[in-house]
Amino acid sequence: MDRRSFLTRASIGGAAAAAGTVLAAPAIAQEAPQITWRMASSFPKSLDTIYGGGEEMAERLAEATDGRFQIQVFSAGEIVPGLDAINATGDGTVECSHSVGYYNWGRDPAFACGADLPFTFSARAKNAYNYHGGGIDRYNEFLDQYNLISYPGGNTGVQMGGWYRREINSLADLQGLKMRIPGLSGRVLEKLGVVPQQIAGGDIYPSLERGTIDAAEWVGPYDDIKLGFQRVAPYYYYPGFWEGGPTVSFFVNKGQWDQLPEGYKSVFRTCAQAVDQNMLAKYDYLNPTALKELVATGAQLRSFSEEILEASFQAAQEVYAEVSQENESFKTQYEAMLQFRDDWYLYQQTAEYTFDTFMMIQQRNGGLVSEG
């Protein structure tokens, strides 16, 4: 607190009648200006968990600032199409957005680095990398050229590998498979013979039903069940190795951000981090029940075979090598992930994995529901 603001605040009291009228008003305006931003969400309201993260951000921020920092959230299509939310933020159409970096993959592949890359991190590893491994700063160095700054604001946990009209047992089954899968993930699967399709969420169900496509990836049980895919493409594969722990992000127009008082920047970051954790916690609470319901209504749960996972991993390495050669920002960010990724999955082999494995064994033995 600087001396001037201290004096100003001290002067707001019953005694300071003369000074009060003049000094109190500008001091309030200076320290806590009234701000109203528009946020373009990339998500429809029907995805209450992921779209809800934007609403939750607005609520937390308004409550923290006694209503002085307001954000109005608009769902996909209300101001701009969902996939344009990030660009609309950079060009100043809106002050901020709630989106996933890889939606902008086509404009610059390095946008994906702040969201998720195939075979990189689980949600916990992603958070460690983002908040303590320099991930946020590294992403923002890249975003600066697009007049953007970004903070994590949500995570879905590892996604599912999607819905298939027939079983996928071997690499041969991927040949010519028409699959709705966007961006970088599509490019990886393309190397294995898949024919990636770009289809908006609302069009997936009829396309699967008519057989225009053979498969589609969406999110995970809680979101997938709303669309009823199990009725038209019952084979539900896991894991969605292209999204081990995708970060959903708040993007802010850099010019708008730079004008914020430091206190508002801080509270924005704090609210975003609370939303980041809370979205994952919400998915984690809702997904288990949704998965049980999906199976009860016809979903056939399947794990991708070792052969498919191995081949996909190798294909991802090829894609990384190609993109890194073309794009320095991508290369810098991707390579910064590698050492921590190796350390993390070494460490994971000890306490966490052993604890989880033991608990899953108890689950299979029926030991978790009662007091034994």
Next chain:
Amino acid sequence: MDRRSFLTRASIGGAAAAAGTVLAAPAIAQEAPQITWRMASSFPKSLDTIYGGGEEMAERLAEATDGRFQIQVFSAGEIVPGLDAINATGDGTVECSHSVGYYNWGRDPAFACGADLPFTFSARAKNAYNYHGGGIDRYNEFLDQYNLISYPGGNTGVQMGGWYRREINSLADLQGLKMRIPGLSGRVLEKLGVVPQQIAGGDIYPSLERGTIDAAEWVGPYDDIKLGFQRVAPYYYYPGFWEGGPTVSFFVNKGQWDQLPEGYKSVFRTCAQAVDQNMLAKYDYLNPTALKELVATGAQLRSFSEEILEASFQAAQEVYAEVSQENESFKTQYEAMLQFRDDWYLYQQTAEYTFDTFMMIQQRNGGLVSEG
């Protein structure tokens, strides 16, 4: 926002000279009072990650409120001993504390339910239960009788199973083992023949060195390495099944809490949730490197045997049955965890576990450090 505060804020403007002096000052005092609280941390400053969570809370809160909501953090022993921090909050010695509920196990076993119980949740499952499974509210219903309210404010992830002077291969090796392990966990291991010892952090090393005790559990690699246990009790076991995802909590004196304006309550909760995520992310970033260093300086990494884990699980069930019979609050909270625990570990067997397992295989094959 109620009508009165809207009118009041609207009146703070250049034009409202006459009303301004009278109305502006009380409105500011009412909406954003200056508050200074003392926080008793249960942790020494040397545990920078867990103690640091309290400091981080104070910083976030001060920045969010433009310095109006201040918390002064005191390390263990500065105002009260670390283990008394929660009670000192309830009796009003301090306004708030940063502690772990199970430290108060001796006063009432149900205190442990807000922290961790053996063989319950990993950190992600714990967060899902806390924030979306009613865990926070349920804990606060219990805490009310102690004049307390609490919000999660940190997590260490699954802890390690501690340091042993000799190898522990079978249940026979646990007979008569003098182990530093507090509270509920000690009661579980006591059923297997362990003799639990209550020893403060600073006394563990000399006790292990002299052989006064045979084993000691502390936290995990990043905290353990500071104390150098590998030099005197080199066998480092995992997992710490008694702490799969321990929640560190902020406790607030209920009378103080009730006096807070709603906006301050909201920003307190938001800051706490950001700290909750951030502590886990920090441990997750630091632990992998620390574990490698421990092994390089003599730690012998070992997994508890299936036999020991199974027997400990059964012993824990016996303890739960005993405590539930004596304590209704414990029973209510524990039983509320069971259904979600079962659903979670069923769900975990699909995408998350398969993704993690595949990534660990790649790690072992050396595939994660380079572009393949």
